[in-house]
Amino acid sequence: MQRIIDFILELDKLKGVTRKVKPLGLTRYENSAEHSWQLAMLALSLSAYAPVGTDMDRVVRMLLVHDVGEIDTGDTLAFVEGGWKERKAAELAAVERIFGLLPEPHGSLFLALWREFEQGETPESRYANAVDRAMPVLLNLSNEGQSWRENGVSHARVVARIAPPIQAGCPALWTYLEARLEDARQRGWFGA
Amino acid sequence: MQRIIDFILELDKLKGVTRKVKPLGLTRYENSAEHSWQLAMLALSLSAYAPVGTDMDRVVRMLLVHDVGEIDTGDTLAFVEGGWKERKAAELAAVERIFGLLPEPHGSLFLALWREFEQGETPESRYANAVDRAMPVLLNLSNEGQSWRENGVSHARVVARIAPPIQAGCPALWTYLEARLEDARQRGWFGA
DSSP states (O other): OHHHHHHHHHHGGGGGOBOSSOOTTOSSOOBHHHHHHHHHHHHHHTGGGSOTTOOHHHHHHHHHHTTTTHHHHOOOOTTOOSOHHHHHHHHHHHHHHHHTTSOTTHHHHHHHHHHHHHHTOSHHHHHHHHHHHHHHHHHHHTTTTHHHHHTTOOHHHHHHHHHHHHHHHOHHHHHHHHHHHHHHHHHTOSOO | OHHHHHHHHHHGGGGGOBOSSOOTTOSSOOBHHHHHHHHHHHHHHTGGGSOTTOOHHHHHHHHHHTTTTHHHHOOOOTTOOSOHHHHHHHHHHHHHHHHTTSOTTHHHHHHHHHHHHHHTOSHHHHHHHHHHHHHHHHHHHTTTTHHHHHTTOOHHHHHHHHHHHHHHHOHHHHHHHHHHHHHHHHHTOSOO
16 A cells, blocks of 8 residues: 555656646646546547547547656657657656556556557557657647647647647547647637 | 547546645545546456445446546545535535436436435445545555644544444455554544
8 A cells, every 4th residue: 555655746746847838728738647537528529530449548548647657757849859769768757657556467468558659559559659749739829839839849730740649539639739730820810 | 439438528627626634645636536446446446345246336426427527526534524425415406417418318327326326325335435435535544644743633533434334345355454543643644
């Protein structure tokens, strides 16, 4: 029992990992814990647009754990170039440490979910990745492009980065976003 | 699709609903969105102590939606007395409004999960309630009783409020907490 409690208190640190987008109407930046909750809710709400047969409960579990490594590494803007491999190695070391706090088999189960999300080879992980890419875009589309403008991110960069994973995991979501992003471009909500 | 997007953006407001306990090491108060994420993680991590046969995925879904009504009503300290019935009616009206933003059957499915959690009549909802009661206590036990002291809450009050639901939903968790709470009492971490 104590090892589980130590684990859940370690997870508390994810509430202090800040991302680049702000919750609507708030002046502070979003943290990775509340982001993970919102992704799980988006995945469930959008399930009619997931590929037939997608195991939505595994999607939810993946989304709950996918950012836990940021406790050690911090969040990295999705549009930063270079250093990807090093960051992923650091995140793997982090989740091995953190999930290793738990008694087995729980630690290994969480680690397997984290790896499945990262590898993106199952319909569940592709759908989960699509949801993860889409959520900050949805916030930016309601926020006049706040994090795109603050970080000098162009329309072309956003499209190049998110179109492939969202098309792969949830095609209807990409169709929706493509039109919204073009509208945002015309409004001047991008940073470059 | 647009109704789902409107719903998920409405949910963004839960990030701005503050609770009475602070995340460890942070000066701000916890919000109900990150709290919901942590509960889902605690439920999964503690599953070895859940009653045999508990459907853990339904537990997770319940915990993800159980606080959504606070978008309209705000959080209420678990130790406030009186007005409970009125607050619950207000929360029900809130979740009917918010889940009603979704196309069917998603709205009804979320509402059914919310009702199941509130009614506490299934093993899943009792376990989910136990986890919900335990998490702020675990934070207070690591925080020298921060929210108990700030709100003048006594040891007896905490025990009276949380022992029955935690014993009902996850007896081993209560055994653990009972000893930790007694230790906290001796350290003077309560407010009255």
